[in-house]
Amino acid sequence: MFRSRSKDEQAAPAPTSPDLTKQQRDPQAPKGRPTPKRSEAQAQRRSVVKAPTDRKAAARRAREERRTALAKQRQALATGDERYLPYRDKGPVRRFARDYIDSRWHIAEYFLPIALFILVLSIVPNAQAKSLSLVLWMGVIVMIVIDSVFTVRRLKKALRERFPNENLKGAGMYGLMRTMQMRRMRLPKAQVNRGEAPRR
Structure with a gap:
């Protein structure tokens, strides 16, 4: 009445959950490939995070903005313009x-x-x-x-x-x-x- 399980069915491993497999695997390593070495991973991160392409232009623009803000503040101190006064005088x-x-x-x-x-x-x-x-x-x-x-x-x-x-x-x-x-x-x-x- 009850059929006994065959040896092949008993020997078959239980199916693994895809979530469990994902947790056990290194998330940075592609499936089927070994985990990259630390030096390789750092080199890859450095290549992704690049320095600004034009630092001199950015610094020049920041200096001009500071110069403009200071000029407006000096004018406000002479005329009383509330918009550009220092915080303590507003x-x-x-x-x-x-x-x-x-x-x-x-x-x-x-x-x-x-x-x-x-x-x-x-x-x-x-x-x-x-x-x-x-x-x-x-x-x-x-x-x-x-x-x-x-x-x-x-x-x-x-x-x-x-x-x-x-x-x-x-x-x-x-x-x-x-x-x-x-x-x-x-x-x-x-x-x-x-x-x-x-x-x-």
Whole structure:
């Protein structure tokens, strides 16, 4: 009733799965060929990955693009064009801070000429001149500190009123650092005159 399996059927190997055969075989070696040596495989990869055909032209183009970007940035620093300003100077908050500082007088912006005058006074061979230079030096430092504190407080108050929902982090220090530069040397260049209201 039940037929026994023949010897040939018992001796026949079980069929192997094609997926199993694919896993056991080196994926880089073609079927029926031995696995290539490491040196041969590396040489083949090097031949596939080639260097750019025209490196000099690519470098020249990159230099021209950098030169163009720097030229646009210099022009923006002179005209206040928001599109090409450096990241630290972009945005309405920073623009308002610049205009607020540029529209007022600050003692710190005259620090360099005052310091030069005090230095010249201190080297005069006279005891009274040296004493006067020391007093002037201490007085200038105190006035700069007081003026800076009040300037930053007023600037932050004006920023909170103008931009209640904006991130004002770093705007006060940004304005303070601008007060320490002479007006003609500030970058971006001042866009308002003294006494004018900041731009909207």
